[in-house]
Amino acid sequence: MTVTTGVPDLSGCTPAEARAAFRSGTTVPTSGVAPGFAQANVISVPRDYAYDVLLFAQRNPKPCPVLEVTEPGSWHSRLAPGADLRTDVPSYHVWQDGGVRDTLPDVTGAWRDDLVTFLIGCSFSFETLLRDAQVPLRHVEQGTNVPMYVTDRPCVPGGRLHGPMVVSMRPVPAHLVARAVQITAMMPAVHGAPVHVGEPEALGIQDLSAPDFGDPVTLRDGDVPVFWACGVTSQAAVMQAKPPFAITHAPGYMFVTDARDVDYRIV
DSSP: OOOOOOOOOTTTTTTHHHHHHTTOOOOOTTTTTTTTTTEEEEEEHHHHHHHHHHHHHHHHHOOEEEEEEEEOOOOOOOTTTTOOTTSSSSEEEEEEEEEEEEEEOOOOOGOOTTEEEEEEEOGGOOOOOOOHHOOOOHHHHHHOOOEEEEEEOOOOOTTBBBEEEEEEEEEEEEGHHHHHHHHHHTTGGTTTOOSSEGGGGGGGGOOSSSSSSSSSOOOOTTEEEEEEEEETTTHHHHHHHHHHHHEOOTTTTTEEEEEEEEGGGGO
């Protein structure tokens, strides 16, 4: 297996080519991969927990917009015919009792016939539109994963799931913040408009240089931190609820679908 670190040149590939690379062992964050196509968070839970996840997502649509729910045991996705949800994500977390037991590039050996998989919208899906509008993406420029933070904003509990909202942060030049808000607001299925602009302390974030997930990113002069709701919120809920077993993507290492990002844009 060849494992690649850093950001490889997958920006010009198709979703199928990206998934094939991940299936063969390439392990990289997926921001900027297969631009123009939507990406998704992945959370697979035993059928006994599926209603809880669905209820939690329904009550918290900003961080957890559901794009697809599979049948129990299925590793197929309508958003990417021919893909395998057990192998085509670059990095997975296997959870046990609320903690990460393993981080793996392939979870075929850990798969269970009772697992129901939820694909949840990802903010990487609107990054191509931001880039096309000349809004810089600092984490892409700096070759890092997007920084993600656990906030002090509680989500609405759903069944056994509860926990805080997680946000992703992108530094945006002050004069482009309104443009970034306008573009992302048109894509509610992939988190939509930011939940906060400016002072991180208002979200309970004390240190931007120490994200809870992903990598720190350097702000340039004139940049303002802009925070979007993040699908990793579902993983924070797993950490709180402590189900006996779950599988998720590793934060920032998403499932690349065949759906066009513009398909999730409202006019």
